[in-house]
Amino acid sequence: MYDDELADIADAAAAQVELIDKRLPAYLIHAAMAGAYIGLAIVLVFVFGTSLLGTPFEPLTGIVMAATFGLALSLVLIAGSELFTGNAMIMGVGALEGATDWFDLGRVWTYSWIGNLFGSVLVAGMAAYGGVFADSTLVASVGATKMTLTPLELFIQAVFCNWLVVLAVWCNFRLENAVAKLVMVWWCLLAFIGAGFEHSVANMTVLTLANLLPHSTAAVSWGGWLYNISIVTVGNAFAGVVMMGAAYWYINESYKLELPSGSPATPNFSSADDD
Template identity: 40%
Template structure:
């Protein structure tokens, strides 16, 4: 049920690792773009949410953040939180190495941070718009709270956040209609913003804006490091351990699936060389033996395989 998507993401992991080896500068720029795209979403939600009644603020801000992940997916870029899932699946499917995983995680995280800081500097230099207007801007209050939150709370909220972000990527990959993809992305990011969860890349822009603007003593560089440390850990746990490992485990066939099945009358034994080929009452996987009617008797099905008997 999930094998096709797992293999699709494992292939993406292979492509990302090759991209980083072939063009480190290109990968860095792509990662900076991802950070900036998420940052644009953060700027938007704080501009529209600054003067909204607190009782409906989460609704308004959550409904405005969809632009961030929509740009990341449709424009193309390298987002750290998505890579926690991609690279894990690539390693679990033995398409990439642990070194590939570590370098892609590190390079995408650093590139995301650079893009976020760059965007934050431009935004603050431009006056900060509605996000920094007034005596006590909402963005500064939120930043101070994030910088001084307990580690366990940050990790837990970060796990919930990237669970939703990776689900947005996962579900959109299983759809063929672009409108449906946008709707899936919207609901997943709406849930994490509206619930107040923690996204490391989103926080990079938010906290950088707070530091670069005139801020209270509760907003510090050490607070930025504290927040990003625990939020990054939480994001990685859910992206790799919950979504990545979870769907990889769910897609694995049971142990008995590799045993040679018993034939029915008129069937021949075939060793499949393709992946995920649907047959009547059986799902053929690469390297698995299956009994089925002779291949010429299966109209409309293209199966690359070897007839054993």
């Protein structure tokens, strides 16, 4: 049913482990690129959003920001880099398929998260000290909201977020046509940004900007940064492994069971191909 997709994802998981074993610095740079790509999209999103404040188009701020963020995952998938939230599913599938193991999952998650953090903070610092934001009102407001949600709210919104993000990654493995891949990335990220869900790597940039830019919001702090990122990271990982990776793996394994005599043939749900 999903043999081809799961095999491709398992191969991608094994390739990451191999690169870590052979050239860890190269892997960290690859992961830093993903953090930077997400960070660049976050900067663009908030520049656009800030420019609409106080104008007749201010009610459209949310949809404009959501429609813009598709750049982030598009760059990660098309240009190539290692994103922690995508690896939540990829490494889970790799372990379930036997291409890697659970220790490898922990290593890849750790190194991709560290690399993502470096790239995200680098972009946030460059934007903050490069004069990109003359008005930090929107960044501080969003940052304060993210830092004051309850743990349960953060966890649930993180699950929703990475469910959508990893759906885009899953579709990337199912589709052949590059345009179709980008369309699915755009739709999935539009949903997660539009709903205001929590993405650990995106928040690395947002919350760093909120702390570095001038603000008068008491809720914004480095302690709030750590509070948000720690819980959201767990929620993102849970969604990638359980809601997507394990779910599709279990469905696929179930279709491999021998059907009773006289049962209808197993339907063919091969990879979507938009050629």
